[in-house]
Amino acid sequence: MRIRINRGSPITFFVxxxxxxxxxxxxxLLDTGSSLCTIPATDAREIGYAAFYDPxxxxxxxxxxxTQSGIMDLGGLTLEEVVVAELSAKAVPAVVCQLPxxxxxxxxxxxxxxxxxxxxLDYESGWLTMEQIRDDDV
Numbered sequence: 001m002r003i004r005i006n007r008g009s010p011i012t013f014f015v016x017x018x019x020x021x022x023x024x025x026x027x028x029l030l031d032t033g034s035s036l037c038t039i040p041a042t043d044a045r046e047i048g049y050a051a052f053y054d055p056x057x058x059x060x061x062x063x064x065x066x067t068q069s070g071i072m073d074l075g076g077l078t079l080e081e082v083v084v085a086e087l088s089a090k091a092v093p094a095v096v097c098q099l100p101x102x103x104x105x106x107x108x109x110x111x112x113x114x115x116x117x118x119x120x121l122d123y124e125s126g127w128l129t130m131e132q133i134r135d136d137d138v
Contacts, residue, residue: 021048034110
């Protein structure tokens with residue numbers, strides 16, 4: 001996969017996320033600083049997960065993350081498959097967390113997805129390149 005990137009702009013593209021019951025196309029932000037992918041509870045429920053996580057009421061699954069709001073204990077799940085263009089990864093660990101809908105970002109693609117690929121961010125030439133490097137069952 002090869003997409004055009006601009007220095008100073010977030011890297012976003014559409015992905016297909018599959019769950020136990022359905023698949024859904026979401027606009028994702030590529031975040032090299034996120035260990036895990038992040039999906040909102042509403043989208044997780046629509047594709048078949050029992051994701052009713054509320055950070056005020058629920059204690060979470062012991063998956064801690066540092067956000068602008070502080071440290072949060074989040075609920076976790078494993079996405080059946082995440083597909084970007086011709087690239088596919090199965091059994092992708094993710095957390096459930098409500099994302100601000102500003103900017104049209106539906107989910108965050110973190111290292112739990114990117115670690116399955118050789119990823120090159122070349123800002124000088126303006127390209128992001130991702131190639132399959134390992135079996136996606138790992």
